[in-house]
Amino acid sequence: MVSDQLSAGVSSAPATAPPGVPAPVARRRPRPRRRGGSLAAPYLLLVLPVGLVCLALGYPMVRQFVMSFQEFGLAQQFGRPPEWVGFQNYATVLGDPYFWVVTARSVAFCAFCALVTMGIGIALALLLQKLSTVPRILLQVALVLAWAMPPLAALTVYTWLVEPRYGLVNWLLTSAGLESFRGYSWLAGSPWTFFLIAAITVIWTSVPLVTLSTYAALNQVDEAILEAAELDGAAGWQRLRQVVLPIIQPVVLLLLMLEIIWDLKVFTQIKVLQAGAGNNRETNLLGTYVYETGIGGGDYGIASALATVMLVLVLVLTWRYMRTLMKQGDL
Amino acid sequence: MAATEPALFAPPTHADTRSARNRHKHWWNVLAVALAALWAFPIYWMINSALMPAERLRSTPPLLAPLEPTLRSFGEILGDSLFWRSLGFSAAVTGLAVAISLVSAVLAAVALSRFTFFGRRGALVAVLVVQMIPAEALFISQYRMLDGWGLLGSVPGLSLLYVGLIVPFTVWMLKGFVDGVPVELEEAAMMDGCSRFGAFFRVTFPLLGPGLVATGVFGFLVAWNEFTLAYVVLASGDRLTLPVWLRTFSSNLQETDWAGVMAGSTLVAVPVLIVFVLVQNAMTKGMVAGAVKG
Numbered sequence: 001m002v003s004d005q006l007s008a009g010v011s012s013a014p015a016t017a018p019p020g021v022p023a024p025v026a027r028r029r030p031r032p033r034r035r036g037g038s039l040a041a042p043y044l045l046l047v048l049p050v051g052l053v054c055l056a057l058g059y060p061m062v063r064q065f066v067m068s069f070q071e072f073g074l075a076q077q078f079g080r081p082p083e084w085v086g087f088q089n090y091a092t093v094l095g096d097p098y099f100w101v102v103t104a105r106s107v108a109f110c111a112f113c114a115l116v117t118m119g120i121g122i123a124l125a126l127l128l129q130k131l132s133t134v135p136r137i138l139l140q141v142a143l144v145l146a147w148a149m150p151p152l153a154a155l156t157v158y159t160w161l162v163e164p165r166y167g168l169v170n171w172l173l174t175s176a177g178l179e180s181f182r183g184y185s186w187l188a189g190s191p192w193t194f195f196l197i198a199a200i201t202v203i204w205t206s207v208p209l210v211t212l213s214t215y216a217a218l219n220q221v222d223e224a225i226l227e228a229a230e231l232d233g234a235a236g237w238q239r240l241r242q243v244v245l246p247i248i249q250p251v252v253l254l255l256l257m258l259e260i261i262w263d264l265k266v267f268t269q270i271k272v273l274q275a276g277a278g279n280n281r282e283t284n285l286l287g288t289y290v291y292e293t294g295i296g297g298g299d300y301g302i303a304s305a306l307a308t309v310m311l312v313l314v315l316v317l318t319w320r321y322m323r324t325l326m327k328q329g330d331l
Numbered sequence: 332m333a334a335t336e337p338a339l340f341a342p343p344t345h346a347d348t349r350s351a352r353n354r355h356k357h358w359w360n361v362l363a364v365a366l367a368a369l370w371a372f373p374i375y376w377m378i379n380s381a382l383m384p385a386e387r388l389r390s391t392p393p394l395l396a397p398l399e400p401t402l403r404s405f406g407e408i409l410g411d412s413l414f415w416r417s418l419g420f421s422a423a424v425t426g427l428a429v430a431i432s433l434v435s436a437v438l439a440a441v442a443l444s445r446f447t448f449f450g451r452r453g454a455l456v457a458v459l460v461v462q463m464i465p466a467e468a469l470f471i472s473q474y475r476m477l478d479g480w481g482l483l484g485s486v487p488g489l490s491l492l493y494v495g496l497i498v499p500f501t502v503w504m505l506k507g508f509v510d511g512v513p514v515e516l517e518e519a520a521m522m523d524g525c526s527r528f529g530a531f532f533r534v535t536f537p538l539l540g541p542g543l544v545a546t547g548v549f550g551f552l553v554a555w556n557e558f559t560l561a562y563v564v565l566a567s568g569d570r571l572t573l574p575v576w577l578r579t580f581s582s583n584l585q586e587t588d589w590a591g592v593m594a595g596s597t598l599v600a601v602p603v604l605i606v607f608v609l610v611q612n613a614m615t616k617g618m619v620a621g622a623v624k625g
Contacts, residue, residue: 045442046454049435049498056473056495057464064472127363130356135363141608142367145374148607150556152574153596157377159581160589166389168376175392204373257463265465268558275581287467287559294471295563303471311468318463 064304072301082301089305098281099289099306103313106285109195110263113202117259120203121210122252126240128215140212147208155272158201162186187277194283198269206262210255217251218244257321261314267291286310374600381405381597385590404594414595417576423486424572425554428493432550433543435498440505441531445514461499466492470563477564484570489561493554501546508542509535548610555603573599 068089070082093099124143128136146154162169164185173181186193221244229243245252267287274280274288284292290310294303380388381404382397408414442448443455466473473492474483482488512535520530558574565575577599580592 039448042442042446042448042451045438045446049439049502050454052431052435052491052494053461053498056491057461057469060469060472060476061464063476064469067472067475124366127359127366130359131363132356132360135360135367139363139367139370142371144608145604146370148552148600148603149374150574150596150599150603152556152558152577153377153600154373156577156580156592156596157373157380160380160593161373161376163589166393166589168393171393204370261463261465265467267467271562272558272578275578287465290467290471291563295474295566300471300475307468307471311464314463314465314468322459322463 064307067300068304068308070301072299072304074298076300077298085301089301090309092302093305093309102284102286102289106264106287107313109199109266109285110260113199113206113263113266114256114259116199117203117206117210117263118252118256121207121255122214124207124211125214125218128211129218143208143211146204147212149205151205151268152272154205155201155269158197159187159273159276162197185277187273188279191279191282194273194277194279198266198273201269201273202263202266206259210259213251213255214248217248221247253321253324257318260317260321264314264317265310286313374604377593377596377600380589380593383590385588388589404590405598407591408594408598413571413576413579414598417571417573420486420570421555421572424489424493425551427486427490428497428554429547429550431490432494432497432501433547435494436501436505436546437539437543439498439502440509443502444506444509445531458499458502462503466496466560470560473560474563484565489564489572490554492560492564493557496557496560497550497553501550504546504549505539505542508539508545511542512538544610548606552603552607 067082069084069086070076071085071088072082076082124139128139131139161167164170164183169186170181170184186197188194225243225247226239229239234242265287266285270283270285270288271291274283277283280288280292286306287310290303290306293306294300297303379395379397382400382402383394384399384401384403387394387399439454439458443451443458477483477485477488477492480488482491516534516538517527517530520534521527525533556574557572561572561575562578565571571579577592577595580595581587
């Protein structure tokens with residue numbers, strides 16, 4: 001009952017604690033959580049953070065859900081009350097072949113970026129382990145710089161690098177004898193080259209987080225375990241697959257999940273690169289499509305339905321990883 | 332005895348792989364330096380272009396190094412009042428968002444780390460799930476919300492949206508740091524007569540220093556670099572954050588001023604890069620701690 005006495009000093013309502021509960025709880029847990037004090041304390045601590053998150057995210061989410069069942073266009077912005085239309089917005093969205101094109105495009109773009117990012121990221125983390133001090137620090141600093149680079153600054157540099165007439169990329173390619181790249185516009189020329197540049201900018205920014213987190217996790221792998229595996233005759237690849245990967249798996253899964261979410265909702269890169277392309281319809285992904293429909297076109301009802309579908313898509317794609325993660329952590 | 336057999340022969344093979352490893356190590360190092368150069372190249376190119384006279388940028392072949400560097404592009408930007416107004420707006424939004432986020436995140440992290448209560452598990456799951464909500468799926472309704480409150484294009488409006496972005500992740504990170512401080516330290520202080528509140532503030536809070544710096548920097552980066560929400564919320568007004576200001580260079584009908592936009596990008600990026608390099612170690616550790624410990 002030590003913890004009871006200790007918290008009694010600050011407890012505002014010690015009598016509200018169920019008698020006999022605190023001590024066993026404290027003994028069962030590896031880290032004693034004091035429960036004898038005010039039962040209200042944790043809730044009071046949570047008022048501000050929960051309130052703010054509800055205001056910034058919860059309320060808009062509910063509103064958006066409601067709006068997705070309403071006719072909410074330009075007329076409603078000028079004060080006409082929105083009309084309930086049931087699932088009509090969803091029917092419009094799902095019945096539009098262009099929506100499916102954009103969705104398929106987004107999923108493909110996301111899968112490509114997430115997989116390439118994870119692959120390069122983990123490979124670089126393993127590489128970091130093999131290096132001498134100076135090259136290791138050089139690579140780490142380069143990655144950290146790319147990570148911290150404001151996306152807009154990065155995007156302007158990439159746009160400048162692939163600028164048709166004076167850009168470095170076209171100059172290098174034409175100097176190498178590829179005359180067809182003289183004055184070639186990577187962004188406006190074809191959706192394929194547009195998405196290639198977009199994918200490079202996304203991967204360039206995302207790899208550092210994967211590499212540095214995986215590297216930090218790798219350093220937590222006990223040397224003794226690796227040596228034991230080596231003595232037991234496990235080859236390099238086996239050690240990696242059967243010893244190292246299971247240990248860093250929680251971190252890798254978390255990163256993969258984050259990458260999927262980030263790459264599926266990608267907006268900034270596409271929006272900025274579109275300004276240099278001018279072929280929005282062929283290059284829209286879900287994020288820019290929602291923007292175009294809502295903020296651009298003023299059709300908030302349809303845009304809300306679109307955004308809700310996008311949210312559901314993210315949840316479906318990440319649900320399994322979330323469950324694994326929750327089971328692994330001591331939540 | 333099959334298991335011990337390789338061990339008997341291990342010493343020679345072991346030595347062999349060692350020397351092979353050392354020979355390989357040389358090539359790994361070369362590869363790493365090449366990759367580092369490749370990864371940092373866009374940043375180098377940004378600074379290189381910013382230091383060149385605008386007319387030299389339109390020459391072929393491109394100059395790979397600023398042989399005759401000039402600060403003219405920087406001078407033009409520093410003389411532009413829109414840059415200074417955007418800098419002020421960015422600083423105000425970022426400062427407010429980070430301050431509010433840190434206070435709320437500390438409160439939440441303490442509640443989740445130091446107390447058992449009904450709904451704790453649910454709250455932890457919520458912290459995770461909320462991070463999965465893409466801002467891009469909510470900006471339509473966030474735009475309508477701020478519009479309704481007359482907060483479009485204002486510091487508190489944008490800050491509120493940034494708090495929503497920052498708080499869940501900082502709670503997750505800070506909880507890892509609070510978990511790392513043994514509760515016994517607080518209990519010892521309380522034995523010596525500290526109140527529970529006092530024990531936390533005198534014992535645990537000072538030990539959270541690195542965690543607060545790491546989460547603070549994380550929040551700073553998110554708010555300072557953020558583009559999507561700023562672009563949506565500020566679209567119609569004349570008050571811009573720096574990332575949105577960078578867009579004004581290419582939205583004109585005339586040809587893009589590449590030297591100017593590169594100098595602008597450099598001015599936006601360099602402070603961030605310096606801060607980040609200084610503290611990234613603590614940040615990666617915090618992130619991993621959160622992931623591993625749950």
